[in-house]
Amino acid sequence: xxxxxxxxxxxxxxxxxxxxxxxxxxxxxxxxxxxxxxxxxxxxxxxxxxxxxxxxxxxxxxxxxxxxxxxxxxxxxxxxxxxxxxxxxxxxxxxxxxxxxxxxxxxxxxxxxxxxxxxxxxxxxxxxxxxxxxxxxxxxxxxxxxxxxxxxxxxxxxxxxxxxxxxxxxxxxxxx
Amino acid sequence: xxxxxxxxxxxxxxxxxxxxxxxxxxxxxxxxxxxxxxxxxxxxxxxxxxxxxxxxxxxxxxxxxxxxxxxxxxxxxxxxxxxxxxxxxxxxxxxxxxxxxxxxxxxxxxxxxxxxxxxxxxxx
Numbered sequence: 001x002x003x004x005x006x007x008x009x010x011x012x013x014x015x016x017x018x019x020x021x022x023x024x025x026x027x028x029x030x031x032x033x034x035x036x037x038x039x040x041x042x043x044x045x046x047x048x049x050x051x052x053x054x055x056x057x058x059x060x061x062x063x064x065x066x067x068x069x070x071x072x073x074x075x076x077x078x079x080x081x082x083x084x085x086x087x088x089x090x091x092x093x094x095x096x097x098x099x100x101x102x103x104x105x106x107x108x109x110x111x112x113x114x115x116x117x118x119x120x121x122x123x124x125x126x127x128x129x130x131x132x133x134x135x136x137x138x139x140x141x142x143x144x145x146x147x148x149x150x151x152x153x154x155x156x157x158x159x160x161x162x163x164x165x166x167x168x169x170x171x172x173x174x175x176x
Numbered sequence: 177x178x179x180x181x182x183x184x185x186x187x188x189x190x191x192x193x194x195x196x197x198x199x200x201x202x203x204x205x206x207x208x209x210x211x212x213x214x215x216x217x218x219x220x221x222x223x224x225x226x227x228x229x230x231x232x233x234x235x236x237x238x239x240x241x242x243x244x245x246x247x248x249x250x251x252x253x254x255x256x257x258x259x260x261x262x263x264x265x266x267x268x269x270x271x272x273x274x275x276x277x278x279x280x281x282x283x284x285x286x287x288x289x290x291x292x293x294x295x296x297x298x299x300x
Binding site: 050054057130131134140143144 | 186187207209210211212240242243244246247250273275276277278285289
């Protein structure tokens with residue numbers, strides 16, 4: 001297989017790091033380290049590095065928690081994509097994964113809702129959610145998207161690719 | 177109940193307790209695979225400890241926390257706030273990285289959540 005055209009596509013879109021496949025916690029850790037090393041060479045401030053890293057962690061852990069919650073961590077629904085690209089003078093962090101059709105619609109609604117909020121309101125909602133009781137078997141605290149919205153410099157975008165069957169492919173991008 | 181003790185890993189902080197100084201230290205970064213299962217033993221231990229003790233210092237040097245770890249940290253602070261209301265002498269030393277503005281912002285947001293002494297100092 002000649003991967004050159006794939007590489008050209010990556011380069012043209014400013015992609016720095018891309019992972020495609022089923023990912024585990026240790027892959028999230030390793031990719032995170034690679035990302036930081038990469039950003040360390042970019043001459044940007046520590047705050048910017050942390051914002052990109054934190055956004056990557058929230059997206060990756062969100063995907064993994066969703067797969068566990070919906071039992072999608074095996075077979076063809078397990079493969080997910082995480083990318084980190086240069087975007088304008090900053091970075092774009094994206095995740096793409098299979099989601100149940102109805103979930104995609106509610107996710108897009110929630111993202112549109114968060115995009116409309118001012119920083120003070122995002123902080124207020126973050127603190128409110130942090131104070132909310134977490135169900136005993138919960139994997140996350142329901143704070144991930146709020147955290148990403150707070151670190152974003154532009155509204156998040158999402159894309160839904162309709163597929164035959166019960167799933168759609170959901171892509172979410174945050175801009176730092 | 178034994179005090180919690182954890183080595184530092186890539187995604188979890190080092191946790192140690194100094195009995196004579198009544199100091200619980202948490203150092204490193206925190207984005208465990210499951211924050212709730214990681215922090216549950218620490219919260220259980222702290223709850224017991226604060227029932228039978230007169231003082232606790234929480235000494236933190238956490239440069240990054242994922243969102244579910246912030247929830248666990250708030251639970252920890254709430255236990256201390258309750259103990260403070262019962263007359264236990266509790267306090268926090270939060271060490272931040274002066275080269276990273278996010279590090280002090282995190283400390284300041286948590287300091288808004290408590291009424292007991294909360295000292296924010298730069299890591300030297």
